[in-house]
Amino acid sequence: MEYISRLEYEQYVAKTRDKRMKWFKEARYGMFIHYGLYSQLGTGEWSQANENYTNEEYERLANTFAPKKDCCEEWCALAKKMGAKYAVLTTRHHEGFSLWNSKVNPYNSYNACGRDIVREFVDACRKYDLKIGLYFSLMDWRHPDSWKCANDPEARKRFTKYIEELCVELLSNYGKIDILWYDVSCPITSPEGWDSINRNYRLRKLQPDIIINNRSMIDEDFGTPEGYIASDGKHYFESCLTLTNLAWGYVDADQAHEFMWTPKQLLRNLHLCTCKGGNMLLNIAPAPDGSVPDDTRELLVKTGEWLTVNGDAAYGEKFPTAPIYSANTLTAVSAESDLKTFYLWNWVWPKNGTLRFGGYMDAPKKISYLESGEPIDFSFDGHRIILHDLPSDVPDKICGVTVLKMEFDAPPRHHFRSYYPQICGGHDYSEGYNKW
Numbered sequence: 001m002e003y004i005s006r007l008e009y010e011q012y013v014a015k016t017r018d019k020r021m022k023w024f025k026e027a028r029y030g031m032f033i034h035y036g037l038y039s040q041l042g043t044g045e046w047s048q049a050n051e052n053y054t055n056e057e058y059e060r061l062a063n064t065f066a067p068k069k070d071c072c073e074e075w076c077a078l079a080k081k082m083g084a085k086y087a088v089l090t091t092r093h094h095e096g097f098s099l100w101n102s103k104v105n106p107y108n109s110y111n112a113c114g115r116d117i118v119r120e121f122v123d124a125c126r127k128y129d130l131k132i133g134l135y136f137s138l139m140d141w142r143h144p145d146s147w148k149c150a151n152d153p154e155a156r157k158r159f160t161k162y163i164e165e166l167c168v169e170l171l172s173n174y175g176k177i178d179i180l181w182y183d184v185s186c187p188i189t190s191p192e193g194w195d196s197i198n199r200n201y202r203l204r205k206l207q208p209d210i211i212i213n214n215r216s217m218i219d220e221d222f223g224t225p226e227g228y229i230a231s232d233g234k235h236y237f238e239s240c241l242t243l244t245n246l247a248w249g250y251v252d253a254d255q256a257h258e259f260m261w262t263p264k265q266l267l268r269n270l271h272l273c274t275c276k277g278g279n280m281l282l283n284i285a286p287a288p289d290g291s292v293p294d295d296t297r298e299l300l301v302k303t304g305e306w307l308t309v310n311g312d313a314a315y316g317e318k319f320p321t322a323p324i325y326s327a328n329t330l331t332a333v334s335a336e337s338d339l340k341t342f343y344l345w346n347w348v349w350p351k352n353g354t355l356r357f358g359g360y361m362d363a364p365k366k367i368s369y370l371e372s373g374e375p376i377d378f379s380f381d382g383h384r385i386i387l388h389d390l391p392s393d394v395p396d397k398i399c400g401v402t403v404l405k406m407e408f409d410a411p412p413r414h415h416f417r418s419y420y421p422q423i424c425g426g427h428d429y430s431e432g433y434n435k436w
Contacts (some may be wrong), residue, residue: 032283044247070291076124082300083307088133096142133179172284174196191217237278253293263399277320313343339411
């Protein structure tokens with residue numbers, strides 16, 4: 001076995017990070033798929049622990065696990081339609097049930113129903129030109145050493161060996177894998193206890209281009225804020241979000257419908273990820289047979305249609321504009337990395353035919369509708385840009401979110417609320433962009 005110091009490992013990973021991360025930073029949007037035995041219960045992915053099932057009771061679910069034949073095809077076709085550039089599947093959640101033909105863990109989908117779901121998923125991703133992410137839980141409620149390993153050195157050796165052997169199967173048997181997405185590093189409380197540095201080093205040797213998230217207790221390539229959108233200012237981030245905020249695994253779709261996002265809520269969250277300089281990994285929760293609930297499908301197809309014509313505002317390696325550049329209460333900004341092209345995502349359309357964007361100290365050369373390219377009349381008075389003669393009806397007929405494209409010859413100077421310089425929330429806005 002190969003071993004490496006933490007410093008050596010961090011230097012090894014840093015050397016290729018920019019190259020490995022390039023596609024991810026441009027992708028911006030991925031589909032997360034939570035599917036497992038828990039899907040049959042309809043009470044979320046933590047059912048086994050939350051409801052205190054015994055292992056014996058819970059294992060009976062393997063006898064009735066029956067995903068429909070084309071479920072992975074359905075997931076990946078939908079990911080393509082929604083505008084996602086990659087997909088991440090829960091190959092083995094905390095319940096310990098592997099969704100592949102594992103020789104290490106006999107508690108798996110192949111032994112339950114003759115199906116290697118990971119194989120089907122990987123093949124479907126390639127068919128629809130999606131980058132491939134494999135989620136893998138470090139925590140395991142079923143394995144006999146999974147809780148003893150915190151305090152028992154021998155149990156820890158056995159359990160970390162088991163974890164690595166499972167990961168080796170995933171990264172050896174399915175061709176090129178793009179993301180290893182760890183989750184829940186319990187109950188061991190240090191990367192040394194998990195042997196994360198050495199394990200990840202050895203796994204990277206199997207997949208040299210892979211990117212790894214931060215949930216094996218080391219920073220790795222990107223952070224994963226869960227249920228919120230934020231950057232720590234040091235690492236690239238991917239916010240993982242779910243459509244109802246009730247659970248990540250399946251719950252009754254009819255009753256959960258009232259909690260479902262609207263198209264505007266989805267696009268607003270995508271914008272927030274974009275303008276803060278990160279990705280959005282949006283979760284779906286397939287039904288027991290692996291089918292996607294109708295309301296989830298309808299929402300994702302509709303917003304995917306919107307991205308087909310407005311995708312320039314979201315995709316690509318954008319500049320993290322928040323809070324440097326602003327628009328107004330009705331509209332928010334994303335920008336290309338060269339800061340010459342700005343996209344104005346409008347949430348509430350003005351009825352008076354006018355939009356004002358304060359704080360811009362330089363005039364754009366052109367403003368137009370992103371969808372059609374039609375130019376928009378505007379004026380500039382030294383502290384703000386004013387759009388004139390806008391139609392009374394919302395131009396975007398798909399989701400009601402119109403995107404305007406604003407182009408400059410050079411990055412514009414921007415003084416936030418320039419008529420009213422102030423210190424607010426710990427930030428001194430009085431000197432504008434250069435202060436940042």
